[in-house]
Amino acid sequence: MQTLFESEYQERMLQPVEITSATMNQLSHELLAVEQENTLLRLILASSSDPILITDRHTNIIYVNPSWEKLTGYTFAEVKDKNPRILQSGKTPQKVYNELWEALNNNQSYTTEETIDKRKDGSEYQIHSTFFSVQKDGIVFNYVQIQHDITQRKQLEDMRKGFLNIAAHELKTPITVLKLISQVHIQKAKKGKKTVINLDELEFLDQELDRLTRLIDDILDSSRFETGKMFLQVELINMTKLIHETISEIKKYSRNHAFLVSEMPKELIVNADQNRIRQVLLNLLSNAAKYSSPKTKITVAAKKITKYVVVSVEDEGSGIAKEKQKYIFDKYYQVKEKEAKGFGLGLYISKDIIKRHKGKIWVESEIGKGSIFSFSLPYKETASRS
Numbered sequence: 001m002q003t004l005f006e007s008e009y010q011e012r013m014l015q016p017v018e019i020t021s022a023t024m025n026q027l028s029h030e031l032l033a034v035e036q037e038n039t040l041l042r043l044i045l046a047s048s049s050d051p052i053l054i055t056d057r058h059t060n061i062i063y064v065n066p067s068w069e070k071l072t073g074y075t076f077a078e079v080k081d082k083n084p085r086i087l088q089s090g091k092t093p094q095k096v097y098n099e100l101w102e103a104l105n106n107n108q109s110y111t112t113e114e115t116i117d118k119r120k121d122g123s124e125y126q127i128h129s130t131f132f133s134v135q136k137d138g139i140v141f142n143y144v145q146i147q148h149d150i151t152q153r154k155q156l157e158d159m160r161k162g163f164l165n166i167a168a169h170e171l172k173t174p175i176t177v178l179k180l181i182s183q184v185h186i187q188k189a190k191k192g193k194k195t196v197i198n199l200d201e202l203e204f205l206d207q208e209l210d211r212l213t214r215l216i217d218d219i220l221d222s223s224r225f226e227t228g229k230m231f232l233q234v235e236l237i238n239m240t241k242l243i244h245e246t247i248s249e250i251k252k253y254s255r256n257h258a259f260l261v262s263e264m265p266k267e268l269i270v271n272a273d274q275n276r277i278r279q280v281l282l283n284l285l286s287n288a289a290k291y292s293s294p295k296t297k298i299t300v301a302a303k304k305i306t307k308y309v310v311v312s313v314e315d316e317g318s319g320i321a322k323e324k325q326k327y328i329f330d331k332y333y334q335v336k337e338k339e340a341k342g343f344g345l346g347l348y349i350s351k352d353i354i355k356r357h358k359g360k361i362w363v364e365s366e367i368g369k370g371s372i373f374s375f376s377l378p379y380k381e382t383a384s385r386s
């Protein structure tokens with residue numbers, strides 16, 4: 001492998017210099033230092049458990065470490081002077097390579113999310129890679145790729161997802177049965193008939209079953225998104241009407257808060273999947289109730305702003321610290337895990353739904369004062385039905 005130091009050294013060697021014994025002495029000292037540095041670098045690279053590949057400026061392989069050889073099944077001799085393209089499986093989107101070269105050309109490092117490469121025996125492996133170039137005075141000497149094998153982690157993740165999916169599906173049937181039974185008994189109790197447990201307990205049971213159903217639906221939804229199996233049934237809907245309907249719905253099982261609706265235009269038409277937008281609204285409303293004290297107000301507002309209908313849900317709850325706000329739409333993220341009242345999936349799913357409708361979702365919040373969660377959806381100008 002030719003290091004940056006060696007190439008620099010070669011350039012200097014090409015300059016005409018007067019050879020005196022002092023120059024000879026200095027040169028041999030410098031050579032020794034370069035050699036020592038080179039040996040040290042080689043040792044570090046060779047003992048790294050992360051696979052490392054280095055190319056020259058023409059992207060021909062000039063070095064791979066033993067971890068790389070172990071991962072790919074190729075020996076250094078087999079890939080020396082070859083282009084790393086030999087490892088491509090064809091399953092990494094072209095976009096990744098475009099972004100990679102754009103970053104490298106701008107002297108920036110680039111980390112790929114998950115790419116699939118191919119071993120010598122044709123089997124595939126998944127990696128995270130960090131690429132960077134070794135440059136001096138704007139001249140590229142080498143490209144370096146440090147890999148991180150994530151095949152095993154991905155397999156475990158897939159197993160976990162598969163298990164969650166099966167468990168969620170399996171739970172749906174008994175919960176539907178329990179829900180039916182609780183509904184029958186609630187009706188009986190309301191008519192004054194004798195039931196094994198009293199109406200309050202039945203209603204509590206019913207609410208908890210609803211909560212469980214929402215959790216299971218969230219798990220199934222998040223797996224639907226990831227496997228691309230979520231389809232929207234888009235139609236013209238009146239957001240104002242949908243907000244009123246959803247508020248009536250949430251009032252049925254969330255009785256500790258005052259749900260209010262600000263004054264809104266009679267018609268706010270959007271092109272959207274009604275059930276999915278109701279799901280987002282219910283998510284924001286139930287979060288507002290979950291994370292604020294009983295008897296406080298939860299206010300929903302909607303208006304047209306430029307080409308969008310913007311809906312907001314405001315609470316007087318605990319609020320979210322500024323530095324945490326950027327994470328709350330991430331999968332499984334919960335601000336206070338110990339006080340968590342869900343799975344950290346609701347906002348992740350809501351964001352995905354809104355994104356699929358070409359809208360945006362965001363939060364404004366202050367600790368101790370409360371939060372305002374808002375989302376926007378493109379306004380449908382020509383429509384006039386509700």
Ligand code: ADP
Nearest residue numbers: 287288291328334335336342343344345346347
């Ligand atoms: P969860 O099921 O945990 O409620 P979400 O994805 O709906 O999951 O929310 C993620 C996290 O964001 C919550 O765990 C909570 O910490 C925070 N959060 C969401 N909504 C609010 C809110 N209205 N007020 C305060 N914190 C909130």
